[in-house]
Structure formats: C-alpha cells, structure tokens
Amino acid sequence: MALLGDLQWRHATKAYDPTKKVSKENIDKIVEAARLAPTSSGLQPFKVFVIESQAIKEKLVPGALNPDVMRDCSHVLVFAAWDKYTPERIDNVYEKTTTERGLPAGRFNAYTDKLKQMYGAQTAEQHFEHTARQTYIALGLALAQAAELRIESTPAEGFSNELVDEVLDLHAQGLKSVTLLYLGYGDKEKDWLAPMKKVRAAKEDFVVEI
Numbered sequence: 045m046a047l048l049g050d051l052q053w054r055h056a057t058k059a060y061d062p063t064k065k066v067s068k069e070n071i072d073k074i075v076e077a078a079r080l081a082p083t084s085s086g087l088q089p090f091k092v093f094v095i096e097s098q099a100i101k102e103k104l105v106p107g108a109l110n111p112d113v114m115r116d117c118s119h120v121l122v123f124a125a126w127d128k129y130t131p132e133r134i135d136n137v138y139e140k141t142t143t144e145r146g147l148p149a150g151r152f153n154a155y156t157d158k159l160k161q162m163y164g165a166q167t168a169e170q171h172f173e174h175t176a177r178q179t180y181i182a183l184g185l186a187l188a189q190a191a192e193l194r195i196e197s198t199p200a201e202g203f204s205n206e207l208v209d210e211v212l213d214l215h216a217q218g219l220k221s222v223t224l225l226y227l228g229y230g231d232k233e234k235d236w237l238a239p240m241k242k243v244r245a246a247k248e249d250f251v252v253e254i
Contacts, residue, residue, distance in 0.1 A: 048077035055242060057196040057226070062116040066227055070193050071096075071119055074096050074227065077189035078121075081182035085159060089129070090177040090182070091121040091219060093212055103211045106111030107204025117198070118228035122208060123183055124219040125175035130161040176222045183223055190227060198226040 071094060078092050085199055094103060096119050108114035126133065138152045163171060190197045201223055208214070208221040231237060244250070 047116075047188065047192070050188065052242065054191040054192070054197065054199045055237055057228070057230045057235055058110070058237045060113060060116040060118070060196070060226070060228040061231045064118065064229035064250065066118040066195055066229070070195060071227070073193065074186050074189045074195070075121070078123075078186040081185045083181065084142070084174070084234075085155075085176045087134065088178075089130075089132050089133070090123055090179045090222070091217075092123040092182070092234070093121065093124060095120040100211065104203070104208060109200065109202025109206035110198075111199055113200075113226050114203075116228070116231070117226040119226075120165040121186065121225040121227065122175035122212065122221055123179040123215050123223045123225070124209075124212070124217075124221045125172060125179050126151070127175075127218050128168040128171040131160050134163075139189075149219050159200070172220060176220075179222045183225060186225055190225075195227055196230045200224040200226060 075092055075094060079088075083089065095104075101114055101117075101120060104120070105111045105114050112177050121202060134156050138156050139149075141147075143151060162169065187197055187199060203221075203224055207222045208224075209219075210219070214220060
C-alpha cells in the first residue's frame with residue numbers, strides 16, 4: 045500500500061518555494077527510476093536532461109505555461125526523445141546488450157533486422173510519435189519516485205518545445221523535447237491546489253472488467 049499512499053499524497057504543484065532545493069542524492073534517485081523504466085524493445089529512445097542552473101531556467105521561462113513554476117522550482121527534468129530510429133542507434137543498443145550480458149556478437153541480429161525493416165518502412169514523424177510515447181513511462185516512474193521521497197512535482201506539456209530544443213541544442217543531438225517534470229518543495233501559501241481534495245474517476249467508471 046506504500047505506493048498507493050504516495051500517489052494519494054502527490055498533486056501537480058502549482059507554486060514552489062525557490063529557497064528550498066532538492067538534494068543531488070534525491071535527484072539522482074528520481075533520474076534512476078526514469079532510467080530503469082521499460083521501453084519498447086529495450087531501446088531507451090530518449091534522454092533526460094537535469095536542469096538546476098537558474099540561468100538556463102530563466103532562458104526557458106518565456107516559453108513556460110506557468111513561468112513562476114519554471115523559475116522557482118528546484119530542478120527541471122526535460123524528457124527528450126530520439127527524432128528517428130536508425131540502424132546505427134538500434135545496433136548500438138544491442139551491441140551494448142550482448143557485451144554486458146556476455147553473449148556472442150550478433151546474438152540478436154534476427155531481431156534487430158526485423159526492427160530495422162519495420163522502422164525503415166515508417167516516416168521520421170511516425171518514429172518520433174513512438175519514441176515520444178516511451179518517455180511517458182519513464183515520466184510516470186519519476187513521478188512515483190519523487191512522491192516516495194516526498195518531493196513535490198509537476199509534469200508539464202505546457203511549454204514551448206521550440207525554445208527548449210533551441211536552448212538545449214537538441215536538434216544537433218538528434219533529439220526533440222517531449223515533456224518536462226518540475227521538482228522541488230511547494231510554497232504552501234501560493235499553491236492553491238495543495239489543500240484541495242484529489243479527484244479521480246470512480247473505480248466503476250474507470251475500470252472495465254471482462
């Protein structure tokens with residue numbers, strides 16, 4: 045029941061106390077939860093950028109839906125997905141896998157050939173739609189880990205992807221921003237959502253048992 049209690053506790057924090065910072069130890073735990081997330085074919089087609097620099101956050105403020113949250117939170121995690129699948133990216137992942145597991149080279153060639161054929165028939169736009177979806181699994185685990193640590197958080201799609209991509213030079217790295225995760229400690233006086241009841245669909249409306 046511990047995880048359910050953590051999820052009952054958390055909410056999308058609407059105001060942060062800029063004087064309170066999350067420790068590096070706890071940020072590392074949250075990022076590690078994201079790193080351990082499952083992904084399609086184990087490709088991990090995204091990276092997580094950890095922004096603590098106030099100067100960088102200030103550059104991102106103009107593109108944020110809630111600029112005060114961007115400015116006042118302790119850290120911002122940026123989930124940035126591969127812009128496309130390539131044979132080289134697929135091979136790099138599976139070469140690392142065979143090496144670390146002590147398997148013979150080429151152990152997964154039949155499978156990676158299928159992946160290359162499948163993605164080769166798709167557009168770059170279709171690739172990004174798929175890689176972007178993978179980031180949400182990691183985002184969810186990061187949210188859960190933050191809640192366990194009693195670190196407040198706000199997942200966000202309300203931001204200028206173009207600005208984030210420009211400031212972090214993501215295009216040059218073959219990446220595009222997908223989601224943000226603000227982390228920190230809430231300002232109890234300004235966070236209007238904090239005292240309110242958590243509202244979700246009733247189980248009978250949410251679950252269909254077959």
